[in-house]
Amino acid sequence: MNDKTNTIFGIYPIKEALSSQVVFDKVYIQKGIESDKIESLIKELEKTKVTINIVPFEKLNRLTKGNHQGIVALTSPVAFHSLESVVEKALESDKTPLFLVLDQITDVRNFGAILRTAECTGVDAVIIQKSGGAPVSGDTVKTSAGAIFKIPICKVDHIKDAIFYLQGSGITTVAATEHTSNEIYAVDLIKPLAIIMGSEGKGVSKSVLTLVDEKASLPLLGEINSLNVSVACGAFLYEVTRQRRQ
Missing domain, CATH: 3.40.1280.10 (SPOUT methyltransferase, trefoil knot domain)
Structure with a gap:
């Protein structure tokens, strides 16, 4: 996790953040990616009602220079209200x-x-x-x-x-x-x-x-x-x- 940009990338770091009840602002998924692990993670993310965007591989590369594995999440410093x-x-x-x-x-x-x-x-x-x-x-x-x-x-x-x-x-x-x-x-x-x-x-x-x-x-x-x-x-x-x- 990068504290400056509030960015988490990779399947397991995002899964860990999700289990720790981190508040997500937006999630970006690589267009066309085929991964059972990502599909399972998406189902869990959808329960939080976070915005999920399907984007090109290049977009993910711009968000982070690390090995994003086709998924990048932006976290929020605050919880949202209904x-x-x-x-x-x-x-x-x-x-x-x-x-x-x-x-x-x-x-x-x-x-x-x-x-x-x-x-x-x-x-x-x-x-x-x-x-x-x-x-x-x-x-x-x-x-x-x-x-x-x-x-x-x-x-x-x-x-x-x-x-x-x-x-x-x-x-x-x-x-x-x-x-x-x-x-x-x-x-x-x-x-x-x-x-x-x-x-x-x-x-x-x-x-x-x-x-x-x-x-x-x-x-x-x-x-x-x-x-x-x-x-x-x-x-x-x-x-x-x-x-x-x-």
Whole structure:
């Protein structure tokens, strides 16, 4: 196991980690590999609901220089929470619920910075998708300044399903997007709320935008037409804080 990269590779090291209840973030399996031992290991890994990716041999070589035997796992420094449990807990608390949904944030440093801001603004939980997003790694811990250990993180199969669940629980969903003239300052953020932030390159996906209750933007007064996602997220969350403290 490499502590710097949180990477475990090889059949027996991963099997040992699994029996030791190590939390896995993602697992990569070599495409086309035929191995009874790996097949058996996959069945055990599937019980943990970890994301399993089938990738080319070259991908595994990039992840580690060791003898990976066709399987590489990324471990997580934290345990993940179920969406149902964090929503239930938030609804039962005395404070107004506030959730943050990250739609395919891929940069680890952005992810860590967002977690730090989320913790500072009283977010109840951060919701991410199992596939496609930044890994929960040592770099995430460092950039979050330890906030990752203080705020629940939920991994879901699909962001859209999470939005449906939040809405069904009485949570208003608001997506950050430049494709609206409705500025965040005009949106009622005092009610139970989930803010949705999109990826660095594409923003909130179109399929998600069609589901949310409201869309909101930040005013851009210069020549550049977009903000870094962690900066935009901070502006949104602190507007929530401002409204709720009035």
